[in-house]
Amino acid sequence: MIKSSQQTAELGFIGIGRMGLPMTSRLIAAGHKVYVYDLDSNKVIAAEKAGAKAAKHPAEVADKAEIVFLCLTDGAAVEEVVFGSDGIASVRCPPKIVVDLSSIHPDSTRSIAARLKVANGMAWIDAPVSGGPKGAAEGTLAVMAGGQETEIERVRPYVLAMGQRLTRMGDVGAGQTTKLCNQIVAACSMVVLAEATRLAVDAGIDASRLPEALAGGFADSIPLQLFVPRMAKDADEPQIGPVSIILKDLDMIADVARTHSTPLPMAGLAAQMFRLLKAARGSQADVLEIYKLSEPKLS
Template sequence: MTLSVGFIGLGIMGRPMALNLRRAGHALAVWARRPEATAALTEAGAEVCASPAAVAARSEVCFTMVADTEDVEQVLLGTGDSGMEPVIAGAQPGSVVVDMSTIAPSAARRIAERLASAGIEMLDAPVSGGEQGAIDGTLSIMVGGPASTFARVQPLFERMGRHIVHVGDQGAGQVCKACNQVLVGHTIAGVAEALLLAEASGVDGAKVREALLGGFANSRILEVHGKRMLDGDFAPGFKARLHQKDLRIVLEAANELGLALPGAAQVQQGLNALVGQGDGELDSAALYQVLKRLNGGDSTHPDRDP
């Protein structure tokens, strides 16, 4: 069964996700802030619309994949002073909005309530897997919202992801993504510390990584980000400034709950330093560089002249 689908936000993740929906044969309407971002979708036969409202008017299911909570509220509800027509102004009662951005769980619940007042269903469905996962259609998708709405959208999720879990009611997907980002942040920092220890000890970090990949310390982050660190290759699969934003959401949620998450706070400080040094567009694996500088290592950027 094919559906009329909309997609708003065609960045490093959204563009390949939208392309996978179009390749599955769904009629697709799209909108992006930057017109040049729509070129690949136009070539694939998608209709480029003038506003989020126009996308929603053409869609049974409308996806959003934008940067932060304020962006989601702007394109869905029309908050702020952009003057754009939001999704809520064009969506038909009974249609579904699926926000795949990473935002605060409390904001996801608030937005869902506002859309429900207009007869629009909502799922929060953040993802993990980075740009390559978006291209390959192998993302992990964590979904919050009514089970009946999830069942309705699941065939579309299956075109974008491989591991799809309905976690719970509204906001539960965002809580799960926050947990994901805590684990990812801790593990990136742990891999960086391990490789720095090897280097400082005069031991080949590549050999250490090879050995650890065969044992209990093995992880996807050791495999992928460990190699990035050893190669000094920090071209973004997931930008540090976005990981910084995600951990801000984690710590804000922890604050609301009166919960101490000292490890997440420590990783957030490292990402703050990375972004503050002008490296927010690099992959978050560049946290290795921050820790290296902290320990008196080479402070030059791997991709810049000294």
């Protein structure tokens, strides 16, 4: 069920990908007018079919919308949308808010937010999400935010049309740091679950029943319930996302950890495992193919 805000609004959404399209659709279903932009015109067309209004460039989105959501691949893409040609920073307008749902470096977030504030006074909330495309479609995303409390409360009704939880973690940058903590757990979980699944298969038990057998015990988790059946199925089609994305996050984690002298041996090992996956199967290999690294070699 779509959780609607008390009043409709004119919103913007830039980045209509695997996450952005279902999130945009949920905002439209909640009764909001949504202006969209993406470099890929086919993605814009898909959003228009859901009821969105197409914009020619990011500046047009920011000019028409009260709140602009971004869901982009990396920091370079966010930088381009904000400060590139016809970017958000070029708009002269009453104070508005940008909510960045992307996962980028906390330092980049703080820099972009400060420069945008100087450029045109727009506020910034970093609000990365966890839950994947399935959570985006079902409105069950967990959203972790950094920014001023009054601004986060202003956007809360619209965020909760796309997710089930919005938690303020501190000032700008805190949301991105929280997402990195999330990614430590997620990445390490995938590697550990791949090992458990492989042991089950090699020992001759039905690995697809592990979630049922372990439900309610100390080993139970959402990743266990979601990922193990997919690993056991051993399918080749994309399921979660490319290994390049998790490696981007793990590299950011290592950088932030160095800054704070934080030892992260498990995250470091997970990063090396995913680097092996990238070397073996390419940068677009699905992250759950980590399970296939331990496949027995045929003689």
